Amino acid sequence: MSSATTNAIRVHKRPKVGLLFIAPFAVLFLFVLVIPICYSAYISLFQNKLIGGNAFVGLDNYIKLFNDPQFYDGAIRVVVFTAIQVPIMLLSAIALALAIDSLRLHGTKFFRVVVFLPYAIPAIVSTLMWGFMLGIRYGLIGSLNEAAGTSFDPFAPETTMISIGVMATWGFTGYNMLIFYAALRAVPRELYEAAAIDGANEFHIVRYIKLPALRGSLVVTIIFSIIGTFQLFNEPNILATLVSNSGITSYYTPNLYAYNLAFTGSQQGYAAALAIVMALFTIAIAYVVQIKGMKNVLNK
Template identity: 60%
Template sequence: MTEQHPENPRPRGEALTAEDTFVRKHRRNWRGWKFVGPFAVVFTFVFVVPICYALYISFFQKKMIGGEQYVGFDNYSRLFADEQFWSAVGRVTIFTCVQVPIMLALAALMALAIDSMKLHGTKFFRIATFLPYAVPAVVSTLMWGFIYGSKYGLVGSLNSVLGTAFDVLSPDTLLAAIGNIVTWEFVGYNMLIFYSSLSTIPHSLYEAAAIDGATEWQIVKKIKLPEMKGSLAITVIFSIIGSFQLFNEPSVLQSIVPGNAITTYFTPNMYAYNLSFMGGQSNYAAALAIVMAIITMAIAYIVQLNSMKEQMK
């Protein structure tokens, strides 16, 4: 290795420490930015600047009469006393706690099944599971809306066969109905992430394990599940963020459920939307966004602290 970098001047012939190996391998200098730079520039423009702007406007209030004025933390104190906001947070928290584990478990099981190579028609299953992800939310809701219809939908047909009067879109079961749509949409997406991490395991490892007399279940437990841990971390983080930002499904469903079933403060994102676009309260909505971001990050951080650390090694 020829040393050309002033920030790494180490005389030849000295014993290498572990730290040195690390440095040698990865050259600690600025040239990494050449690669990360383009992403960082666009990211700054699309995310960081608007977030800073949102933070800025969250300290103002705009009135139809009286115009705009600086109000300090008024929006934030109002938010903390806002029952509608907290009920929305509570609703997505419950949603996240139930829907995310179910969806990820299904995705992981499906990934294991496909990866086991024990299925007839593996390719078909991989595509079939992933297909819903390709369907736009507007279309998925149209389709599920039909299935859910308690009179003309499939649920309606089941009701007339079974003699029941089950109504999936009643306020009590609505959240579960939405959870089902979200699960349907994203189970294949998560399956693919799990699957791709499983397919990085060299087959020689399975062969070695089989020769050592390991059972199928042991291979899953000892080799496959640990390998999935890394992707589990990221699917959990992205799913939590996704659930806390629930918007598309309930807002499209609004056009088919009873008018009073999905309120404008059903989820924090819907609340922000209504405040901002119907109520002209962009400033208050900005404060809401900042608080939600902090809550989401805190939860994601607590849940996945360790695995994130691992990635940062």
């Protein structure tokens, strides 16, 4: 009974000091996260007409969105993209992390930095670079086509998405590799010795020690990657001006569509509705991945 009373007093006293400590974070969180999100949700209920001004339209924007073939076109494109690109990228990252961690390579520090380097290059710069490299007229592919007598076009409507996938994989594999590598470094080295004494070979060590150790970071990288690819924007936006007939439309990805709705069509309310729906969709998927991933970790 008496301990309950002291607890109550503590609870009563704590908030005042505690609030001060969390204030910097809370203010930032409120202004850069909570308020913008609430504001988006709010304006998604309005339609601002060029003639007639702003009017409350309820859920009209959402109803319109769910009947908008252009939205589905973009949304399906990024989902398919994610389903293919993310596994390729993460498997490469794991392979690279294992290779570096194997301690059998020379110059691993150099190698690590080089693989990570593309992540440090802004997407705008790297897209321009890849655009020139993959361009069929004067780029690397152009020269290869000329030499081989082929006419492969990396920026035809059917292949543009693959080229973007190559760019994204190049840009983010190093980043994911570092996360995996850090997880591997956290494994106590004694475990490997113990395994070796028990007669495990390198393959067994990878299979039974290293891969399970990566599970937690795998969940994190999958979630990051899904969020990242769902927000695909820079690459198609720049490529559209760089190459012609690439098939990139103003609604090529949901983010590009939201941007064009808001800034060329001045349909901010509709764009906000799209952003909210995509955010909810992303959160739902990330949540499923997390629950599934964590359950597996716990079951082990």
